[in-house]
Amino acid sequence: MAAKPVLYSYFRSSCSWRVRIALALKGIDYETKPVHLLQDGGEQNTDNYRELNPQCEVPTLEIDGQTMTQSMSIIEYLDETRGPPFLLPQGDPIKKQKVRAISQAIACGIQPIQNLRVLQYVGGEKKAEWGHYWIERGFKGLEQLLQGTAGRYCIGDEITMADVVLVPQVYNANRFKVDMSAFPTISRINAALLEVEAFKVASPSEQPDCPPELR
Numbered sequence: 001m002a003a004k005p006v007l008y009s010y011f012r013s014s015c016s017w018r019v020r021i022a023l024a025l026k027g028i029d030y031e032t033k034p035v036h037l038l039q040d041g042g043e044q045n046t047d048n049y050r051e052l053n054p055q056c057e058v059p060t061l062e063i064d065g066q067t068m069t070q071s072m073s074i075i076e077y078l079d080e081t082r083g084p085p086f087l088l089p090q091g092d093p094i095k096k097q098k099v100r101a102i103s104q105a106i107a108c109g110i111q112p113i114q115n116l117r118v119l120q121y122v123g124g125e126k127k128a129e130w131g132h133y134w135i136e137r138g139f140k141g142l143e144q145l146l147q148g149t150a151g152r153y154c155i156g157d158e159i160t161m162a163d164v165v166l167v168p169q170v171y172n173a174n175r176f177k178v179d180m181s182a183f184p185t186i187s188r189i190n191a192a193l194l195e196v197e198a199f200k201v202a203s204p205s206e207q208p209d210c211p212p213e214l215r
C-alpha cells in the first residue's frame with residue numbers, strides 16, 4: 001500500500017493553504033506536519049527542514065515516493081496524476097492560459113512581496129504598510145483581470161487553480177487591512193468559494209497547528 005502523503009504546512013501560510021485546498025478537492029487523505037514559521041527563528045530555517053525544502057519555506061509535500069516543493073508545481077502534479085475535478089481546464093489552451101495568468105498574478109506578483117522573510121527584512125512599523133501597499137496594488141490589476149474572466153469563480157463557473165490561489169491571498173489582504181469594498185469581483189468570488197467544503201476544511205482555523213484563540 002502506498003504511504004500516506006505528508007504535507008509540511010503552517011496553518012496561516014497561504015502557499016500551504018493552496019495545496020491543502022487542492023488535496024481536499026481531489027479527495028486525497030494526508031498527514032499534516034506543522035512547521036512553525038515564527039518560533040525560535042522559524043522551523044523552516046532549521047538544517048533538518050532545509051534538507052526537505054532548500055528554499056526554507058512551506059509547503060513541502062511527500063507523495064508518491066517524492067519530496068515536492070513549490071505549491072503551484074505541486075497543484076499541477078496533483079492535477080496531472082489524480083482524477084477530477086481538474087484545476088487546469090482540459091483541452092482548452094486559452095482557458096488554461098487564463099487560469100495560469102490569474103494564478104501567477106497572485107503567486108508570482110503579489111504573495112512573494114509580502115512573504116514573511118521579506119516583511120522581516122523590511123522590519124518594524126513599516127511591515128504593515130508594506131504588506132497593505134503591495135497587496136492593494138496587486139489587487140487593482142487582479143480585479144480588472146477578473147472582470148474579464150469571471151463567472152461564479154475566477155474563470156467561468158468551474159473551480160480552477162486560480163480560485164485555489166485567490167482565497168488564501170484574500171485572507172492575507174484582510175490581515176493587512178486592505179479595504180475589500182474596492183474589489184467587488186474578488187470579494188464576490190471569494191465569498192462563493194468560502195461556501196465550498198474543500199475550501200472550508202483547508203482554512204487556517206481548521207488546521208491542527210492553529211492556536212485555540214484563533215479558531
Ligand SMILES: N[C@@H](CCC(=O)N[C@@H](CS)C(=O)NCC(=O)O)C(=O)O
Binds near residue numbers: 044
Ligand atoms: N513559491 C513558493 C513560496 C512559498 C512561501 O513563500 N512560503 C511561505 C509561507 S506562505 C514561507 O514558508 N515563508 C517562510 C519565510 O519567509 O521564512 C511556493 O509557492 O511554494
